[in-house]
Amino acid sequence: MKQTRILIADDHSLVRMGLVSLIGYQKDMEVVGEAESGELAVSQALRLKPDILIMDIMMPGLDGASATKQVLEALPSTRVFILTSFGSSADLLKAVMAGATGAFLKDSPNNQLLDAIRRVARGETIIQDVIKQQLTEAPSLLSLSQRQLEILHSASCGFSTEDIAHQLSMTPDGVKKHFASICSKLGASTRSEAIAIALRRQLLKI
Amino acid sequence: MYAFASILMIAAAASTGAARPLPISEARKISETGARYEIEGDVVSVSRYWSAIRDESGAMRVRNWTKPWNVGDVVRTTIEMDEPHDDNPGYVRQIARHAMVLERRPPRPVREVFADDVSKGRISPFACVALRGTVTSVFPDEIDGAWSFIVVEGKGEQTVVSLNWANSSNRVDLADLVDAEVVVNGIFNDQASGGRQYMGRNIQIDGTNAISIVRAAPSDPFEASPFLNLAWPTDSNDTDDGHRRRAVGTVVARWMGRTFMLKTDDGRPITVKLAPERFLPPVGAQVETVGFVRRTPFVMKLSNALWRRTAGRATDEPPVEVDAPMLLSDKHGEPIVNIRFHGRLIRIKGIVTDVLAKGSTGQILSLNCDGKPFLAVAEGVTPPAIGSIVEATGICIANENQDADDLTRLSGLSIILRGDADLKTLKTPPWWTAGRLLVVIGILFALIAAIALWVWWLNRVVEQRSRELHREQKAHEDSVMRIGERTRLAVELHDSLSQSLAALSFQISSARTAKAEGLGAAEEKHLVTAEKMLDSSRAELRHCLLDLRSDMLEERDFSKAILKALRADAADTGIEIDFRVRRSQMNDSTAHAILMIIRELVSNAIRHGRAKKIQITGEHRENMLVFSVVDDGLGFDVDNYPGLHEGHFGLAGVRQRVINLGGRFTLRSAKGEGSAATVSIKFNDHEGGQAAP
Numbered sequence A: 001m002k003q004t005r006i007l008i009a010d011d012h013s014l015v016r017m018g019l020v021s022l023i024g025y026q027k028d029m030e031v032v033g034e035a036e037s038g039e040l041a042v043s044q045a046l047r048l049k050p051d052i053l054i055m056d057i058m059m060p061g062l063d064g065a066s067a068t069k070q071v072l073e074a075l076p077s078t079r080v081f082i083l084t085s086f087g088s089s090a091d092l093l094k095a096v097m098a099g100a101t102g103a104f105l106k107d108s109p110n111n112q113l114l115d116a117i118r119r120v121a122r123g124e125t126i127i128q129d130v131i132k133q134q135l136t137e138a139p140s141l142l143s144l145s146q147r148q149l150e151i152l153h154s155a156s157c158g159f160s161t162e163d164i165a166h167q168l169s170m171t172p173d174g175v176k177k178h179f180a181s182i183c184s185k186l187g188a189s190t191r192s193e194a195i196a197i198a199l200r201r202q203l204l205k206i
Numbered sequence B: 001m002y003a004f005a006s007i008l009m010i011a012a013a014a015s016t017g018a019a020r021p022l023p024i025s026e027a028r029k030i031s032e033t034g035a036r037y038e039i040e041g042d043v044v045s046v047s048r049y050w051s052a053i054r055d056e057s058g059a060m061r062v063r064n065w066t067k068p069w070n071v072g073d074v075v076r077t078t079i080e081m082d083e084p085h086d087d088n089p090g091y092v093r094q095i096a097r098h099a100m101v102l103e104r105r106p107p108r109p110v111r112e113v114f115a116d117d118v119s120k121g122r123i124s125p126f127a128c129v130a131l132r133g134t135v136t137s138v139f140p141d142e143i144d145g146a147w148s149f150i151v152v153e154g155k156g157e158q159t160v161v162s163l164n165w166a167n168s169s170n171r172v173d174l175a176d177l178v179d180a181e182v183v184v185n186g187i188f189n190d191q192a193s194g195g196r197q198y199m200g201r202n203i204q205i206d207g208t209n210a211i212s213i214v215r216a217a218p219s220d221p222f223e224a225s226p227f228l229n230l231a232w233p234t235d236s237n238d239t240d241d242g243h244r245r246r247a248v249g250t251v252v253a254r255w256m257g258r259t260f261m262l263k264t265d266d267g268r269p270i271t272v273k274l275a276p277e278r279f280l281p282p283v284g285a286q287v288e289t290v291g292f293v294r295r296t297p298f299v300m301k302l303s304n305a306l307w308r309r310t311a312g313r314a315t316d317e318p319p320v321e322v323d324a325p326m327l328l329s330d331k332h333g334e335p336i337v338n339i340r341f342h343g344r345l346i347r348i349k350g351i352v353t354d355v356l357a358k359g360s361t362g363q364i365l366s367l368n369c370d371g372k373p374f375l376a377v378a379e380g381v382t383p384p385a386i387g388s389i390v391e392a393t394g395i396c397i398a399n400e401n402q403d404a405d406d407l408t409r410l411s412g413l414s415i416i417l418r419g420d421a422d423l424k425t426l427k428t429p430p431w432w433t434a435g436r437l438l439v440v441i442g443i444l445f446a447l448i449a450a451i452a453l454w455v456w457w458l459n460r461v462v463e464q465r466s467r468e469l470h471r472e473q474k475a476h477e478d479s480v481m482r483i484g485e486r487t488r489l490a491v492e493l494h495d496s497l498s499q500s501l502a503a504l505s506f507q508i509s510s511a512r513t514a515k516a517e518g519l520g521a522a523e524e525k526h527l528v529t530a531e532k533m534l535d536s537s538r539a540e541l542r543h544c545l546l547d548l549r550s551d552m553l554e555e556r557d558f559s560k561a562i563l564k565a566l567r568a569d570a571a572d573t574g575i576e577i578d579f580r581v582r583r584s585q586m587n588d589s590t591a592h593a594i595l596m597i598i599r600e601l602v603s604n605a606i607r608h609g610r611a612k613k614i615q616i617t618g619e620h621r622e623n624m625l626v627f628s629v630v631d632d633g634l635g636f637d638v639d640n641y642p643g644l645h646e647g648h649f650g651l652a653g654v655r656q657r658v659i660n661l662g663g664r665f666t667l668r669s670a671k672g673e674g675s676a677a678t679v680s681i682k683f684n685d686h687e688g689g690q691a692a693p
Helices: A013-024 A038-048 A064-074 A089-098 A110-121 A129-142 A146-156 A161-167 A172-186 A191-200 B002-016 B115-119 B194-199 B434-516 B520-549 B558-570 B588-607 B650-660
Strands: A004-009 A029-035 A052-055 A079-084 A102-105 B036-046 B050-054 B059-063 B074-081 B094-103 B111-113 B128-140 B147-154 B157-164 B181-189 B202-206 B211-215 B244-255 B259-264 B269-274 B286-295 B300-309 B328-331 B334-337 B345-359 B362-369 B372-378 B389-400 B410-417 B423-427 B574-579 B613-621 B624-631 B664-669 B675-682
Touching: A004 A013, A004 A038, A004 A110, A013 A029, A013 A110, A013 B434, A013 B520, A013 B650, A029 A038, A029 A110, A038 A052, A038 A064, A052 A064, A052 A110, A064 A079, A064 A089, A079 A089, A079 A110, A089 A102, A089 A129, A102 A110, A102 A129, A110 B434, A146 A161, A146 A172, A146 A191, A146 B434, A161 A172, A172 A191, A191 B434, B036 B059, B115 B128, B115 B147, B115 B157, B128 B157, B128 B286, B128 B300, B147 B181, B157 B181, B244 B269, B244 B389, B244 B410, B269 B286, B269 B389, B334 B410, B345 B372, B362 B389, B372 B389, B434 B520, B434 B588, B434 B650, B520 B588, B520 B650, B558 B574, B558 B588, B558 B613, B588 B613, B588 B624, B588 B650, B588 B675, B650 B664, B650 B675
Parallel strands: A004 A029, A004 A052, A052 A079, A079 A102, B059 B094, B111 B128, B157 B202, B269 B300, B372 B410, B574 B613
Antiparallel strands: B036 B050, B036 B074, B050 B059, B074 B094, B128 B147, B128 B181, B147 B157, B181 B202, B181 B211, B244 B259, B244 B286, B259 B269, B286 B300, B328 B334, B345 B362, B345 B389, B362 B372, B389 B410, B389 B423, B613 B624, B624 B675, B664 B675
């Protein structure tokens, strides 16, 4: 029986270590490599051509979604299995849109996780229900422009409208208009609520 | 003996209540209010309000509380004394109660008397008499309209008949009586009652029925009356004899509905007051008038006058231009009136200060001429606006002192205007009269007050809104801070604990699988790793919970924040901190990460290196924040220090955090030479210390 060749990309070394040993005991799987960043994941994948790339979403440098996109462009037959903590809806959506066919939370029972990896290896698309739920919230988040994200970010740091306008070389009125737009996109009624929603959906990182 | 009898009498009266009547002369001395006594006598006369009773000692008037008698009856009555009436000294206080007619008798024939009998008092008090004589004048009581007076002459003397109209249903024109021979049936009054005491003895009648005309007055009173003696000034009352006098001239002014001024052909003014129910002649008419002479030191007057037109040319004199000082001057505060202008046509300028009366008889304008007050009496004149400057042309008349006792002084001058043409408005008043100005000022003040109130209110609203906004802003900041803190915590848990737990789970699964496969050594290794991971996670959790309660992130001085983060871990170790990056330059998560890294490094140095002295430095180098932890501990072999597989997760955690911050971590050490850990992270000062993720 041909073993499924697996590349593990996770910036968290303990998790990587655990995964390696867990998967290593599976008779039908073989860990062919490890990567601790998105860039490494891409280069390792190109070199090793794994059947499955198990990838964390949040990694320093190249994030999981971008890495997924790059890997799948070069290796269409490789399955990308996103293994993430709870999370960043926007990034998850990006990764799924880029072609990841599996998405699972790290704190799921291990046998379910292994089962999901096997099914993805067989060509199924396995997106955990909790993640699906997160994904439904994501589109509105994606519609925020880069400028609006910047404004939200500054606001979340506690800056006033005038300060934000100064920092981003805008007029205070422009900032206010952007806020109105942000609020309507996020379904928020106040600035604080918009920031809260953005933070909750990890649109903003603190 | 007599005194004893009196005492007996009074005692008897007191004990039986059937007292003997008092002699009227005695009774008249009693003035005590509420006193009661009896009198007995003949009824002398009966009028509407009172009756007169006479006995041998005298006569007395009693009020007709009860009146069972007729004139002539012998009666007995109880008298009760009423309260005195201050305003009316002639008020009859004796009230007749419980009267009893002792004997009905026909009235005695009334005695015929003449004026001299009355004036000399040759008639018993309150007796009914028939006064015979010729009427020389009639005049109304100027104080009390209910009374008129008729002057009757006879046997070379004159007496007054007081006529009380109150009892008559119709008032007849008394002027027709003048020069008629009459008999007046009335009651002799020893003295006039009420305010007419100056009249002296008189005959009192109720209504004109008491007057019977024996011989009518001549049909033409004008022909019958001699001309008025116009000698002026006069020091005698020779023309004031009660007989009617005649005057001829031009009507130059009229006022108050009953008075006109007649100017005789030789230019003397006579003030003529009409008899009742007569109309005034038009101004400019040539008239003949008859009336009774009333002369004061300054003014010649005819009262109760009649008039008729006569042929003749009206005199027409040009007005004299005058000013106030010519008419009036002051002496010790009292006006001195120039009587020369009385009756002259004058023209004067002044300011209208008031319109005193607007009635059918015309207006009285108050004028201020050069600071002196004048009254302009205007009939048929449209009153000008107050404040107008006017030129008034009219007849000047002297105002006599209102106090009839002092006719030697005049109170001022008035101007009688004859029509609209006599009042020329020279200048209408500006709209801003004092009153209006006051109103405008008042409105302005009210407006200012309202605005002030409004501003005050707005201020309050603004303050309130500001406070609300401030609160909102604060709440917003708080909520952002809370959300940030929560998110940071979530990320912290995600980055460390959650990952560790996942890894732990993988290890345990691995151990189980190894056991199932019979790989005892591998199983043991997984379990040991898992145990160490668990220890490490517990420590992480403990730190995390302590950090939650710690205010190290709120500490403004980053060196102090580091000390707080180290807590008791570094109690026995000399820690030197030289951190030259201010807390305010970093955001919360960067600061937290740095504190966690430093704590882990210090903890490692103390636990594994047994360091006695640790130096912590930090500085800002170009776009990097570089900090290091240097200790004097045991040191270790950098290439061969215990790692993850040996269960040392501390440095792995540090590396993880540094990676998350997008930074670099270097570690230098050698056995016995302590160690130096250096971390450099990207750092943009001007972006609020946000480290690149």
